[in-house]
Amino acid sequence: MKTQILTASSDDIKTAAGIIKAGGLVAFPTETVYGLGANALDAAAVKKIYEAKGRPRDNPTIVHIARASDIGMLTPDIDALTVSLIDNFWPGPLTLVVKKRHEVPDITTGGLPTVAVRMPDEPAALSLIREAGCPIAAPSANLSGKPSPTKMSHVIQDLDGRVDAIIVGDDCRVGIESTVLDVTARPPVILRPGIVTAVDIEAVIGEKAGFDPALLEKSETSGGGLKPKSPGMKYRHYAPKAKMVVIEGRRGRVKAEILRLKLLNEREGNRVGVLLFEEKAFREAAHDFFARLREMDDEGTDLILAGALSDVDGVGFAVMNRMMKSAGYNIVKV
Ligand code: TXA
Ligand code: MG
Secondary structure (H helix, E strand, C coil), rough: CCCEEEECCHHHEEEHHHHHCCCEEEEEEECCCCCCECCCCHHHHHHHHHHHHCCCCCCCCCCCCCHHHHHHCCCCCHHHHHHHHHHCCCCCCCCCCECCCCCCCCCHCCCEEEEEECCCCCCCHHHHHHCCCCCEEECCCCCCCCCCCCEEEEHHHCCCCCCEEECCCCCCCCCCCEEEEECCCCCCCEHHHHHHHHHHHHHHHHHCCCCCCHHCCCCCCCCHHHCCCCCHHHHCCCCCEEEEEEEEEHHHHHHHHHHHHHHHHHHHHEEEECCCEEEEEEEEHHHHHHHHHHHHHHHHECCCCCCCCCCCCCHHHHHHHHHHCCCCCCCECC
């Protein structure tokens, strides 16, 4: 398949929207990560997303809309709490899991009775959805298992030749995927952490949010293998080609241990990459995390040594969720 490379010009958005209407696939930028979109209400089109990404079929997609009120097309009942979350956080990186209407095909929701919906905060994405005239199902625009794409070069690397078109744009502002919040539960439950944190959500709902217990596991196997509510969270994810180790502890000790392991491994002829963010620079860590993993892979890194961030901070917690998965829960405490 020849992939068209498009921009956010109005002519190109029309072309991209035509592809979506005809049941094709278009990758596009959002403020979090690039998405790979298809008409969410067209089962045959959504099926192509799974094929292009090599994505397991039970991993549901997020449905993107361009007007908050369009959530009514996807779900039969929207309660006051959901409305207040929408008022506060849309457009933006908060995905809401709600009961689905039967018009939403099973393949879009991985067979679940619920649908995940968000309104992205990115002009190109919003124009594409508006012009296509349908909600757009879009997982991240990477090959399944690889780090999420935050730059157009990542999308081209993974999907050129596999999709009808790619809308190129700037680097994604946020850098990690949206927070996924299940509002069918009371209190609502965070299924995937993101830069909209529990503290932010609690300020709106006036009570503590829940966390999917699978998020609090420190290893893949501890806790008797809890089954995450968000199916996508159970797969090995965001994996660089390199082996990756997370070093956790007091800052000075972490730095020293990284240096020690670096020297040791380089002496054995390995190419070692270090991922150590400034202390408390959580947003920056979120912004750079996936791009750094891909960069180190491109450099032929054999071993990535990553300093753990504090997960007391909500954004730190969200980055750590990705970091632990990337490292396959390979952690050294110092
Ligand atoms: O920021 C984002 O959310 C990006 C951009 C493109 O919008 N999209 C994204 O999609 O990250 P994806 O497919 O990589 O992740 C979707 C996550 C998965 O963990 C999936 O299991 C969860 O959302 N999810 C989708 N529908 C769900 C549902 N009905 N119930 C629970 N979890 C759901
Ligand atoms: Mg993804």
